Amino acid sequence: xxxxxxxxxxxxxxxxxxxxxxxxxxxxxxxxxxxxxxxxxxxxxxxxxxxxxxxxxxxxxxxxxxxxxxxxxxxxxxxxxxxxxxxxxxxxxxxxxxxxxxxxxxxxxxxxxxxxxxxxxxxxxxxxxxxxxxxxxxxxxxxxxxxxxxxxxxxxxxxxxxxxxxxxxxxxxxxxxxxxxxxxxxxxxxxxxxxxxxxxxxxxxxxxxxxxxxxxxxxxxxxxxxxxxxxxxxxxxxxxxxxxxxxxxxxxxxxxx
Amino acid sequence: xxxxxxxxxxxxxxxxxxxxxxxxxxxxxxxxxxxxxxxxxxxxxxxxxxxxxxxxxxxxxxxxxxxxxxxxxxxxxxxxxxxxxxxxxxxxxxxxxxxxxxxxxxxxxxxxxxxxxxxxxxxxxxxxxxxxxxxxxxxxxxxxxxxxxxxxxxxxxxxxxxxxxxxxxxxxxxxxxxxxxxxxxxxxxxxxxxxxxxxxxxxxxxxxxxxxxxxxxxxxxxxxxxxxxxxxxxxxxxxxxxxxxxxxxxxxxxxxxxxxxxxxxxxxxxx
Ligand SMILES: Nc1ncnc2c1ncn2[C@@H]1O[C@H](COP(=O)(O)OP(=O)(O)OP(=O)(O)O)[C@@H](O)[C@H]1O
Ligand SMILES: [Mg+2]
Numbered sequence: 001x002x003x004x005x006x007x008x009x010x011x012x013x014x015x016x017x018x019x020x021x022x023x024x025x026x027x028x029x030x031x032x033x034x035x036x037x038x039x040x041x042x043x044x045x046x047x048x049x050x051x052x053x054x055x056x057x058x059x060x061x062x063x064x065x066x067x068x069x070x071x072x073x074x075x076x077x078x079x080x081x082x083x084x085x086x087x088x089x090x091x092x093x094x095x096x097x098x099x100x101x102x103x104x105x106x107x108x109x110x111x112x113x114x115x116x117x118x119x120x121x122x123x124x125x126x127x128x129x130x131x132x133x134x135x136x137x138x139x140x141x142x143x144x145x146x147x148x149x150x151x152x153x154x155x156x157x158x159x160x161x162x163x164x165x166x167x168x169x170x171x172x173x174x175x176x177x178x179x180x181x182x183x184x185x186x187x188x189x190x191x192x193x194x195x196x197x198x199x200x201x202x203x204x205x206x207x208x209x210x211x212x213x214x215x216x217x218x219x220x221x222x223x224x225x226x227x228x229x230x231x232x233x234x235x236x237x238x239x240x241x242x243x244x245x246x247x248x249x250x251x252x253x254x255x256x257x
Numbered sequence: 258x259x260x261x262x263x264x265x266x267x268x269x270x271x272x273x274x275x276x277x278x279x280x281x282x283x284x285x286x287x288x289x290x291x292x293x294x295x296x297x298x299x300x301x302x303x304x305x306x307x308x309x310x311x312x313x314x315x316x317x318x319x320x321x322x323x324x325x326x327x328x329x330x331x332x333x334x335x336x337x338x339x340x341x342x343x344x345x346x347x348x349x350x351x352x353x354x355x356x357x358x359x360x361x362x363x364x365x366x367x368x369x370x371x372x373x374x375x376x377x378x379x380x381x382x383x384x385x386x387x388x389x390x391x392x393x394x395x396x397x398x399x400x401x402x403x404x405x406x407x408x409x410x411x412x413x414x415x416x417x418x419x420x421x422x423x424x425x426x427x428x429x430x431x432x433x434x435x436x437x438x439x440x441x442x443x444x445x446x447x448x449x450x451x452x453x454x455x456x457x458x459x460x461x462x463x464x465x466x467x468x469x470x471x472x473x474x475x476x477x478x479x480x481x482x483x484x485x486x487x488x489x490x491x492x493x494x495x496x497x498x499x500x501x502x503x504x505x506x507x508x509x510x511x512x513x514x515x516x517x518x519x520x521x522x523x524x525x526x527x528x
Binding site: 055056057081084085089093095096097108109112113158 | 394403404
């Protein structure tokens with residue numbers, strides 16, 4: 001623990017191609033400990049792909065990924081497992097296990113990797129469900145019996161239950177009503193402020209971005225083209241960012257049709 | 258690069274290039290499947306078995322296959338008896354019906370028919386289930402939660418299939434022989450007691466064991482193929498459907514190929 005001030009996650013010149021589709025071209029991104037970073041970017045710009053590369057679910061075509069100063073780009077063994085034990089991930093689609101009940105989903109890591117006993121794990125799951133504004137009554141339902149927004153919140157509970165050091169939220173408030181969305185924003189802030197986690201949040205919701213972010217970065221054409229404090233997002237001086245945050249159809253970013 | 262030559266090439270692919278490409282594709286597929294099989298077996302034989310998962314799969318693969326296995330066996334046994342009777346009739350060998358039915362069912366048909374039916378029911382089912390998990394990112398979620406899909410998903414299915422197939426084949430042997438008996442006694446005027454005594458006296462332990470050994474291998478083939486195709490399923494309903502089809506066809510062909518190889522082996526070593 002000599003380098004406690006170094007970034008918890010670093011992406012260095014990361015490229016990811018699918019055949020001739022060069023999704024990530026040269027991504028450089030540092031995530032500082034205890035900070036909340038929001039990533040903006042058009043649909044299909046590669047935000048989800050970037051998170052999957054960081055987690056080792058996809059191998060980058062080129063470049064390096066460092067977690068806590070250790071290169072995990074190609075590691076398949078203990079180092080990557082140790083990294084994953086410290087990262088929480090909310091998938092854009094939720095990715096709940098549909099053969100397991102809600103509480104078994106939320107407590108999955110406790111039950112499997114940590115071998116916690118079932119009654120204790122269930123208690124923890126119900127506590128965590130409360131944080132995402134879901135009652136104990138949903139604990140024994142299956143994901144298919146929940147609404148889309150409820151599934152998202154269950155997935156969120158699963159991502160935060162072990163209080164990880166780094167949490168990725170892929171569109172946490174999409175599909176939620178404004179009140180629940182704001183409760184989720186508070187929850188993300190709590191992870192950062194009370195628990196000292198670092199968070200990376202992908203969102204299209206500017207209200208949410210302004211509320212949770214310390215810093216905002218924008219991904220465009222496979223590169224991070226702008227990064228700055230959240231307070232500067234409306235006067236970034238960057239035409240691309242301006243167009244994006246004001247949601248204008250005309251400007252340098254051409255809608256792909 | 259004249260236009261004529263490119264359009265010609267598009268219409269009729271160069272056969273040599275096509276053969277080359279297919280061969281390379283096939284070899285690389287065989288390599289990937291082998292690698293996958295080795296990883297499943299490594300997970301299946303490392304002791305830290307997930308008994309809850311295995312039991313769930315034994316019920317799904319074994320118990321719910323009983324009706325289809327039983328029905329196929331009874332019809333195969335019946336048809337076999339009928340054909341052996343008509344064929345044997347030509348040189349007065351009708352009395353061998355019980356022996357040939359018993360031998361054919363235990364050494365070949367019981368296992369092969371069960372293997373083929375389960376290539377459809379079980380292999381395609383596993384491929385569809387794993388494929389759906391793949392395309393909804395559940396496999397990715399498993400990995401991020403430190404659960405190895407080989408241990409958590411594939412090995413329990415593999416073990417359950419290897420354990421239940423022999424039981425199903427044994428059931429299929431009994432019901433298949435019963436199918437032959439039904440036709441012989443009620444359709445061909447055989448004496449019931451004589452038929453059964455002939456069967457029991459004639460069959461050896463080896464005949465039955467041969468079928469059961471084949472069953473274990475078929476179970477391994479069926480589960481591996483289902484998990485393999487499912488785990489590389491492409492997104493969408495068509496992707497999952499394709500994974501199910503490929504796994505069914507692949508498992509069926511491999512079951513028949515493995516059956517032939519094992520039959521050869523058993524004949525050569527004299528059991
Ligand atoms: N497994 C894959 N195979 C091939 N191409 C992929 C794969 N995953 C993503 N892509 C491609 O990568 C590009 C970026 O996808 P990604 O899901 O990262 O977009 P995104 O920025 O998250 O968009 P959204 O805001 O709509 O979620 C898309 O063009 C997509 O087609
Ligand atoms: Mg996305």
